[in-house]
Amino acid sequence: MDRSFLDWPFFEDRHRDLAAALDEWAGASLPVDHGDVDAACRGLVRDLGAAGWLRHSGGEVLDIRSLCLIRETLARHDGLADFAFAMQGLGMGAVSLFGTPAQREWLDRTRAGRAISAFALTEPGSGSDVARTATTARRDGDEWVLDGEKTYISNGGIADLYVIFARTGEAAGARGLSAFLMPADVAGLGIVSRIEVMAPHPLAHLRLDGVRLPADALIGEAGGGFRIAMTVLDHFRPTVGAAALGFARRALDEAMGRVTDRQLFGAPMSDLQMVQGHLADMALKVDAAALLVYRAAWTKDRGAARITREAAMAKLYATEAAHDVIDRAVQLFGGDGVRVGTPVESLYREIRALRIYEGASDVQKLVVARAALADFHGGQG
Template sequence: MGNFSLDPGQQARCAEVRDLARQHLAPLAEKGEQGRVNRPLVAELGRLGLLDRLFTSGALDLCLMRESLAQVSTEAETALALQGLGAHPVHAHGTEAQRARWLPEVRAGRAVAAFALSEPGAGSDAAALELRATRQGRGAVSISGSAAGRDRSRRDPHPPTPQKWLLSGEKTWISNAPEADFYTVFARTGDPGTRAGGVTAFLVPADRPGLTGAPLDMLSPHPIGTLTFDDVPVTADDVLGEPGAGFRVAMNTLNLFRPSVGAFAVGMARAALDATLAHTARREAFGGPLKDLQTVAHQVADMALRVESARLMVYAAASAYDEGADGVPRRAAMAKLLATETAQHVIDTAVQLHGARALRRGHLLEHLYREVRAPRIYEGASEVQRAIIARELYKEETR
């Protein structure tokens, strides 16, 4: 892996993304309704080609996009990230038919995707899912379009009926719910005792009968809701990956996106640092600018140190993912943990140095203060990241 100094091309792309965010995305973000999917914003992300890059570039480029967007517009950043999180399982594990149906729509910003993993009793412990997929009939699983399926059809004039299930249960804390056009849903197809081994991933269009949802009023301004599955029908054609291998689909997706959550946090922290540098340079107090007070200058220096440390760890984790290096789960967990905890500290310090003005509704730091809290919880809380890091370290020790 390199030294994580961005080359001129990467620097130019980051600057381009920030410019696009200022000129095209931030104005649309400001017109959106808090807690609702901003479809004009998603469509503009598609028109600008940013959604397409979710599927044509690696983890480091994803981090650079998210960091750059977050410095200008957290709403635009989150809209892009949620499209990637919901649609990446289709890109990486979907059938040719699934990808052909949904990915062009996601790339163009016409279809909104969502990643439906968490449940009322299965948040941090994702393997404890209770959403049930009850098998209907005894037909064998069919893999649409596969050579094996075509050969079997030639041999047998009465091929088996495709496997069918009914989904029953609830999902909650789902970003983009209940307004998404399709959901990557993780359900239990095996015995609960099998935990991770009994989970299957399904692609569930929002118009399936029995699927309903409701929005949740959250501190974080992006859309989050619940989903209720009342015997929602799915078949083998809706399976992402293999039956019983859904937990692997979920973890592979999170290993890619956890470093980029860290990049989102770094972008927010950088925006807070930039605002603090400007404020302390011009704000007069005690006979001079705030920056001349040693206690202020040292806090700003500490903010910059923490932001740079988190940025480097995020880039290291993303590069490890792109290179297929060892220890990706550990590196991804470290990056998310350090960056989100760092951003919380940096933004809190920025608020303190700005004083009461930063608490006014509509101030940049008031917005960031609300935004920064959620990433320490979603896609695995900080405590979960520590557990992953420890588990991976001891696993490496016993090899």
């Protein structure tokens, strides 16, 4: 793999050391058997924790460049390993950034791989439109009572704890939401169904039926749930782009090997100008995606309060570019590109969801456009 990007000024020596050490570990430990996805994810969380990689997934200060490098590296080796790592961070992001000392005690377990976390925001009637959240939380003495449904929840069914977003009613729309820390063994939490998707991951539809949580389960302030959710996504959205970048790098490497070894019309495929054109486009998209991803991560690590614009650009471009790079790799592999079990076929299934989750591409375009308009009008005023 081309590692020249690690010499870019976005990184420090500790990032280069991290990338090298993780690549060595991943080369020896991945991929794992995906036959039983639940068991594979449990094992990956355990192994990532034991090896110390999950220590980067949570804490009062998150180094976004490290998160991105880890996700890129894991995705290049095994998409399910990237998923397992990412959900430990995203699942506990609200606790890392807004939790009380007591709530943060859970981080000792999730960072060690002894507990699996989940982020429960999406509902049947509200995906990208978080303001339409219908799950409710009402105060009853010293407890909160939660009712509602959540769907497409990653780690649903295997998680030990969930961060749940519910409507507490302080104001209309997004301003009336709150976040809660909910152990998986509470009474009233049910798994309505497990959801099977094209690149197998543990996903579930959840129902909360009179779930009672203590008052101290509230994360941050009542009514602050939307701000918490958006802040967490601001931190982790560039890492989705980094995972896509890892998939794209793997696809480019696979394509390079294929066209170098494969003979066509009496010469290596790599001698054909059309093939070289595909490779040039693929390499260009990989580097452009990397620049956007690590610009966003560097900007946040430098102390920016919000990176909504940079994170949206990174996530949007990197996921769309990776989809194109992988599609071209499949084309260059010909019939073998669609044969089940080949690396590029697996990548083709893995990349599709990244253009949807944590902010669909169309929504990211709105975010970027609105940020650009705000900058324009601000500059005029």
